[in-house]
Amino acid sequence: MPEPVRTTCPYCGVGCGVLAKPQPDGSLEVAGDPEHPANFGRLCSKGSALGETMSLDDRLLYPEIDGKRASWDAALDHVARGFRETIAAYGPGSVAFYVSGQILTEDYYVANKLMKGFVGAANIDTNSRLCMASSVAGHRRAFGSDTVPGTYEDLEQADLVVITGSNLAWCHPVLYQRLAAAKEKRPSMKVVLIDPRRTMTADIADQHLAIAPDGDTALFAGLLRHIWENGIVSKTYIEKYTQGFNTALEAASEFSPDRVASESGLVVGEVEAFFQLFAATERVVTVYSQGVNQAVSGTVKVNAIINCHLATGRIGRPGMGPFSVTGQPNAMGGREVGGLANMLAAHMDIENASHRDLVQRFWNAPRIADKPGLKAVEMFQAVAEGRIRAIWIMATNPVDSMPDADAVAAALKACPLVVVSDVVADTDTLAHAHVKLPSAAWGEKDGTVTNSERRISRQRAFLPLPGEARPDWWQLAEVGKRMGFARAFGFRNAAEIFREHAALSALENAGARDFDIGAYSGISQSEYDGMAPFQWPQRAGEDRRRTRFFSEGGFFHADRKARFVPVHPQPRDVTGKDYPWTLNTGRVRDHWHTLTRTGKSARLSAHMAEPYGELHPADAARLGIAEAELVRIESPHGSVVVRALLTDRQRRGSVFVPMHWTDRYAASGRIGAVAAPVTDPFSGQPALKNVAVRISRFAAALYGFAVSARRPDMRDADYWAMARAKEGWRTEMAFAAKIEAPDAFFRRVLGLSEDSAVETIAYHDARRGDHRLAAFDGARLVGALHLSREPVAVSRGFAVEQLAACHDDPRSRFRVIAGRAGADRPDPGAIVCSCFGVGVNDIAAAIRAGCGSVEAVGKATSAGTNCGSCRAEIKGIIDAARIIAAE
Structure with a gap:
């Protein structure tokens, strides 16, 4: 067996080292790299589950033009021609790149060089604008x-x-x-x-x-x-x-x-x-x-x-x-190469004429952007107004992640040329692309990322490129050549790009600028392949060392002194009579961005399977909202419907909703559509933590829960949210009116024709409004549906397990209808530990048996003993049990 490949995790800005080892059966063995100085072998739940996210079932594998498969030559020619003609007709400011902290530094560098040095405008910005x-x-x-x-x-x-x-x-x-x-x-x-x-x-x-x-x-x-x-x-x-x-x-x-x-x-x-x-x-x-x-x-x-x-x-x-601490794996790398609209490469200033001259000379560029470009929110507003007529979006999903996201979707729908480079075939943004370009994913691409402590690490390829997927830098360089700049974009590999990036950082620097990795400006291919993680600055001729800045001054203003900035805080209550609540958005533990990667893992989805609104119980009571009911959250820009999660961890007057859900996974969970396009006047960053909203109970006549072997058809549901499950899907749903024909609805959900040979069993209680149905193909469960006037009281963990179980025994089929296992198989409850599938009921049982610490619970159940991401939740359950016992 070959040795594992040392690479870097593609999730947050911690930049953990990963040991990746493809297995003969096509699976991927993943472990933390004990030699990487960011994590010393630790991984979180997301990093530990990377091997579960590598399937090709939803990959974009071939270029497309207007929905039809095309060759790379045709697609690249189309993009280059479209950008050239747009610039000729409307000027350099009429085109834009919107890139991502998910791409590698080498990708970022080529994108920035093409836009700022050869197009001659600074309309390149990144989803890191929303982050840092x-x-x-x-x-x-x-x-x-x-x-x-x-x-x-x-x-x-x-x-x-x-x-x-x-x-x-x-x-x-x-x-x-x-x-x-x-x-x-x-x-x-x-x-x-x-x-x-x-x-x-x-x-x-x-x-x-x-x-x-x-x-x-x-x-x-x-x-x-x-x-x-x-x-x-x-x-x-x-x-x-x-x-x-x-x-x-x-x-x-x-x-x-x-x-x-x-x-x-x-x-x-x-x-x-x-x-x-x-x-x-x-x-x-x-x-x-x-x-x-x-x-x-x-x-x-x-x-x-x-x-x-x-x-x-x-x-x-x-x-x-x-x-x-940065939010994305390469937010820092993007900043280093000038991936933001108001910066030049190598931490140089676009407003500084000498910096512009230096970069232009180094690139031998025909022109250089001489003023900041449009920042993310401004960029999509310019698309909506027709000032930007061609946009290339790479490795990000702005139709979901941007504020006022419905307006972003409308802008892209009206834009004459939208190019999207991505790894998946179906996102809410790709739906508006005229040209789709298949990109290399983590495990296939080769380059560097920089974490929150300025540490540059290698992401190494350990898988072949599938289909016709290509690295982002290659796509950009090929378009640069076709736009007439072949000499500047003749890169043959990522190492050549990194050398150029390093050389620019050192040019005429001599300590005048913070970012200097000149020690790597002559790095060979083999040295690049074996490059160990290092912190910048790493100037030519200096020994490698751990670095901190500013203990003895050495700031980078002209006089080398720092500036105190006077601040004038002003109370900012955005709420009012029509929108009296404050919305706060953010992440959950086991999911990432818009679910294109973590949404593929049943294990990660088990922790939080649907979008939710976290409310204080007193606020919920005031609104007439009970636990697990649905709530509508609205602003002047849009609305979502999410599950109510009542907890006194939440501040009164506020609601928290995660950012991850899209139209692919929920009927109405795109919280970006609710957020206002209000930004910081200095940074252009949106105010996603303080949004005025109103909240109301979603009056559901009927709730439902289903498991199915295939992705279900939810077109008839007023609310739905689905997630991957082992061997299939799990789906929550709700309806504004009762369903008159539950059996026919069940068959539509499963996609069963009238003459389908599956065996269906059902239980109906019309008086109580309860309906339970299950369909079997031989001994295999095809799907099960539970409908109720109240939020469905079914063991989700048990129901999901039935998709992988054998149902030869008729008693097991009736347990599926009942929605719970027998007394010999206790319900684990809501999943707390994703690594081992340990639920809250399992942990409560361990506490009742005498486990009074996180370590003791781990010894009894394994919870918290792998990645450790759930340890805080386990401690919270222990503490709550102590409070109850003391009352």
């Missing part, structure tokens, strides 16, 4: 460059870790596991969680500040004042390495604890306790993510955090500093 743009803007304002100062080790070395606007446990699970392990070894370490919801990250928090949406600006402004008043400032650091402290302090001086409490929704005692803890602790890391960035005041929030670290000199030293 406010961090970029805040870094550039404070540091003079988009520099993340610290390393992951700082989280383990800190005495206080402040986590704000990040559900680290679910969104960056391996970082969370590293932090949790460090706290367990050193209990004196303190963790503060700042989040409107009590997320699973609160499991290790010593203090949870359930802050009001956008209240964190006032909190950190008040912290700066507290630092000054209590003599915690580092006057030496401020005087030697910064400018503007007095102006920033003056702006913050109005924010007493009372005012901070008023504007943040906290109580004064909580505010003062946090301030005192921060002031008294030298080694502090502040970790932040989308909860900070995805706001109208996102950039201001970033600078409010950085101000506190600059004022105390707690930056760039072990265990100290502001730390932006």
Whole structure:
């Protein structure tokens, strides 16, 4: 057997090393790489399940033009001609690229070079605009460059870790596991969680500040004042390495604890306790993510955090500093090559004439973009207005992920030329493509990614390219050649692109710019193939080492000093009489983006199988919504219908809805359609954490649940949400009116013809409105349907298992109708541990048997003993059981 291939996980920005080993039966064995410095062998639930997402059943394998298969030559000629003719008629600003943190640095580099240096416009932006743009803007304002100062080790070395606007446990699970392990070894370490919801990250928090949406600006402004008043400032650091402290302090001086409490929704005692803890602790890391960035005041929030670290000199030293954790595997790599509309390659500034000259000379480009291009929200508005007439979308699904997503769909539908490069054949965005280009997927493509601590790692191919799929960089280079730029785009492999990228980073640099990987500008193919993970900067002639920035100044403004940025927090309540609730969007533990990868795994779907709205029980009671009923969430832009999840973890007046569901998996779950296209004025990042909505009960006359061997036909349901199950599908559904002919409906759902030979058994209780049906083809279950006037009380885990079971015994068929196993097979309940299929009832039984710790539950059930992503939930179940026992 060959040795496993060392590669990098394609999910979040932690950038975990993966050992991938294809098996003779076509499966993929996946393990964490114990030598990779990001994860040291750990993987989360998503990474552990990568082998379950590699099937080709839904892949885009051949180019298409207007829905018909085409050759690569025809497709590339069509794209090049369309872009050339559009530019000739309407100018360079009439075309655009919308790319993704899912593509590799080499792909990003070629896209940026083609658009900014050869088309001559800067209309290239990325879905990282929705993720980290406010961090970029805040870094550039404070540091003079988009520099993340610290390393992951700082989280383990800190005495206080402040986590704000990040559900680290679910969104960056391996970082969370590293932090949790460090706290367990050193209990004196303190963790503060700042989040409107009590997320699973609160499991290790010593203090949870359930802050009001956008209240964190006032909190950190008040912290700066507290630092000054209590003599915690580092006057030496401020005087030697910064400018503007007095102006920033003056702006913050109005924010007493009372005012901070008023504007943040906290109580004064909580505010003062946090301030005192921060002031008294030298080694502090502040970790932040989308909860900070995805706001109208996102950039201001970033600078409010950085101000506190600059004022105390707690930056760039072990265990100290502001730390932006990126959401995607290559959000950082895209920033390095200028993948954002307002940046040039190699962290150079598009507004800087000398930088433009340097890049143009290096590329030998006929022109260079001389002003920022359109950012993501502006870009699709320009498509809608006809100012952009040709757009190339790569590895992202904006019809679902963008705010005001219905308007994005309408814009693409009217656009004269839409090109989409993707790996799957059916997404909500591909439905609007004139040209579809099949891309290489993870495991097939070759290149690099950069994680949140500036560590560049290789993604290596270990599978052959299926069908006619090709790397994104190759597609871009071929179009560049066809547009007349053959000499500039003659790349033969990813190593050549990386060499050019590295050489540009070092050109006329000499420490003037933060990003420099000149040590790799002469890397050979074999050296590239074997390249180990490294952190930048890595300048030519220097030894490889772990790096931090700014402990002794060295900022990248012209005078090499940092800038304090005065912040002026203003209360921002977006709600009103018509839309009185606040919507917050985000991720769940086991799913990723728009389900094109994780949606293929039955194991990952078992944890959260349908979109939901997380409401406080008191708010639900006020709205007349019971547990597991359906709710409609509306804004002026669109609406969704989702399952109600009632929990006191949620802040009153707010609702949380995950971002993942699309029209492929749910009838009405695209939460991007509800979000307003409101953006931060500095970064252009949308405000996806504070959206005004109204909430109402969806009046269902009938609820349903089905399992089926084939994807079911749900055209007759008013609500549905489906997910992969082992050997088939599981589907939730609801209807505004009762179904007059359940048997006929059941056959339509399963796609059974009138003369189908399957055997059907049924139970009907017309008085109660209960209907239960099952169809068998020999000993195999074809499908089962349960209908009820109330949310269906069926063991989902048991029902799903029946698709893989043998039903020769008539008693087993009646158990399918009953929807539960016999007394000898207890219902596991809702799945908590995806790795081993352990449910909440299994864990509760272990607790009743005397298991009082996560480790004890793991020993009894295996839950939490593989990837560890569910450990916080297990602890929550244990804690809840203790509270009940004490009452």
